Amino acid sequence: MSSAGGPTSSSRSARSFRVQRRSTTAAAVAIAAPRSIVTTVVAAPVAPAIMTPLPPHLLSSIDRINAALEVAVAQPPQATGTLRVCQATEDEWNAFVDSDEHIVRPNFLEWFADTGEIHIIEFADAPHGNYVAEFNYSFAEPNVRRWLKGYMDAKNSQGRRWCPDLSYGPRRTTPGSVLPPGVPIFEDFRTIKIEIGVSQPWGMAQGQLDHKAISVWAVMPGVEYVLCVKFDPDFANAEYKLYDARVSPLVQLAPLPIVAPRTVIQLDGRRILGIPPGMALPIAFPATLSVDLYSPLVWAMR
Known part of the structure; x- marks a missing residue:
């Protein structure tokens, strides 16, 4: 699914689809943790879940x-x-996404409602994963991580299953954060959704980046921003679009280049923490969070 300047067949080999039998979320959390801090976590007793x-x-x-x-x-x-x-x-698709083992990660797949088919929509596993891992550091500062939790490619738990490449939302302990209508628990509260496209092109068709941003993520309860980043397998020709879910009507944006030395987006601190206007932010959390999109490209190329 390449656009002009997109991936070649050789960059989309069958090998790139294989999935390590481990939790990508757990691995990404380990990546995002500041290297200079060693934290000991003592888990509270949890009653065993009753699975249907x-x-x-x-x-x-x-x-x-x-x-x-x-x-x-x-x-x-x-x-x-x-x-x-x-x-x-749809029930079969949901059950597959909810299961523990996948030959292809669900965020590389999409279920097409009009035809009732599952499609692979992303092929370039290595460059895609490298950028995701490096970009996650953008939210790793202690004063940010303390109140804004990363969920990586965690799926939604209600309705048709969708999996972003990255997602973030306030923690249950974030002071002043208020659950929006339609979001029952903080574990389901995501204010930022991020899509990374290497094979996926821009566009509003199924399996394309703008379609997922506008038709899926921007209309989900609680979502404030949808960031889409697209680049070639060699990390050239990088572009992005930042959708504000409060804009109405939300229309397809033109891509903007990601260039040196920095390409910065800005996110409202209260909105991404679910804090109403006029309420105080947590201590040291920025009123406007600046996120550089270029630096992760540099690190991902190394």
Whole structure:
């Protein structure tokens, strides 16, 4: 699914789809932690969760989808567009995303509602993952991490499942933060959604970056900003779009270049912490959080 200057077939080999059998969220949290700080966390006792067993047909559908993904990733990738995997109902798609094991990470996939098909939408695993890991450092300052929690590619827990590449929201302990209507718990409260596209092009079709930003994330309760970053596999021709979910009507933006020495976006501190106007911010949290998009590119290339 490459645009002009996008990835070649060689950069989208089947090998790039393989997933390490470990939690990407846990790995990213370890990456984001400041290297100079050693923290000991003592977990409070937690009652075991009571899981509702999946019906047999959904269990079998998870195996079927993974088997189809095995076949799909073994094929030469298409020069443009998405790669169809298999048919699935919305319930089957949700059960697959909620499961523990994936041949392809769900944030590289999308379920197309009009056709009832699962498609691979992102192919360049290495450059994509490198930028995600480096960008996560942008929110790693202690005065930011203390009140703004990173959720990486954590899915939404209600309705049709979607997985961003990165997401952030206030912690349950963030003073003054108020849950918005439609968000029952702080663990589901995300104010920032981030999409990284290497194979994915700009556009409003299914499997494209603007579609997900405008039609999915910007209309979700609690979301304030949607950042989309796109670059070539060699990190050249980098661009971004920052969508403000409060703008109405929200229309497709033109991409802006990410260039040296810095390309900075600014996020309202109260909005990203869910704090009403006029209420005090937590001590040392900036009224406007500045985030550089160029520095992660430099580190990701090394």
